[in-house]
Amino acid sequence: MKTWKKTSAVAAVALVASATLAGCGSAPEKKAGAKTDFLPCMVSDAGGFDDHSFNQLSYEGFKDAAKELGADSKQFESKTANDYTPAINQFVNQGCDAIVTVGFALSAATVEAAKANPKIDFILIDDAADNDFNGKKDAENIKPILYNTAQAAFLAGYAAADYTKTGVVGTYGGQPYPTVTIFMDGFKQGIDYYNKEKGKKVKLVGWEGNNKGVFTGGFDANEKATNTAKQILDQNADVILPVGGPIYQGALTAIKDSGKDIALVGVDADFYETDPNTRPLVLTSILKNMKQSTMEAVLAAGKGNFDPNSYIGTLENNGVGLAPFHNFESKINPALPGELDKVKAGIIDGSIKVNSYLNAQ
Incomplete structure (x- = not known):
């Protein structure tokens, strides 16, 4: 039985239409000349997409997947925990087919949205989505991406x-x-x-x-x-x-x-x-290896092969590792x-x- 407590979801606050949910520009056309209507979306943790760390790596994988799929994408950079629930709900309302949430702090908000929207694929990075602490994820349409x-x-x-x-x-x-x-x-x-x-x-x-x-x-x-x-x-x-x-x-x-x-x-x-x-x-x-695992999860969802089973990165599957010593x-x-x-x-x-x-x- 797990004994830790996760940050509770902050009460939803409606976002106005002019909220800073950023949609990227048109993606390159696919070879066949047609562009997919699959729409992936991402919500960052409060560190932002330029944190030189997990938000940035996940974002790079997300963008690479969208590019490979020939898909437009939307992303929202959270400033505080108050942003999580409203941003996810806004993406639900905008018709996102897959929503990627970056970080354990977004777990409660992700689970809540996934339960309310079973037809949307959710990809939760760095958390098992088991807010009930029963060892099982709380919504079947969430893919947890974890790293040992x-x-x-x-x-x-x-x-x-x-x-x-x-x-x-x-x-x-x-x-x-x-x-x-x-x-x-x-x-x-x-x-x-x-x-x-x-x-x-x-x-x-x-x-x-x-x-x-x-x-x-x-x-x-x-x-x-x-x-x-x-x-x-x-x-x-x-x-x-x-x-x-x-x-x-x-x-x-x-x-x-x-x-x-x-x-x-x-x-x-x-x-x-x-x-x-x-x-x-x-x-x-x-x-x-957050960039690769995020990219693969989004690609699978975009190709209709969403796999809700947990991914755990290890030394054996190259999901985790040690960087070179470089100048040392x-x-x-x-x-x-x-x-x-x-x-x-x-x-x-x-x-x-x-x-x-x-x-x-």
């Missing part, structure tokens, strides 16, 4: 433990949602495994497990995010993992202010590629990449156990 990022975070924890010079590694999150703490759990397990295998005592600060850790209370790149990162760095951590979309930007500020040699670990996307400002600092990133290639232990390959193989074949809430899915 604990597996990839395990590799990042191992790498961080091998890299640290102070013997202290840190992490903090936005809010204690399962899709946030799964990173922190895997990261801790990777450090623990490294210590066991190497006879080391690398310390993790900011996360003890069992929902005991350091959180900013939200997902904004604000002063709280910076101060939280400073709290971690003040404990002598020289590798830091911020989990929660834009909150990593607070870590960038904290690292700069510290004047110390600190390495950053990214989440969701390869920060080196999505945010050039991180390039001097990012050791590696814990990847979710010359700074890491030369033996580390080979060791990580062995650890990855052990996770895939089951000889190395990685615990996460998704193991029971």
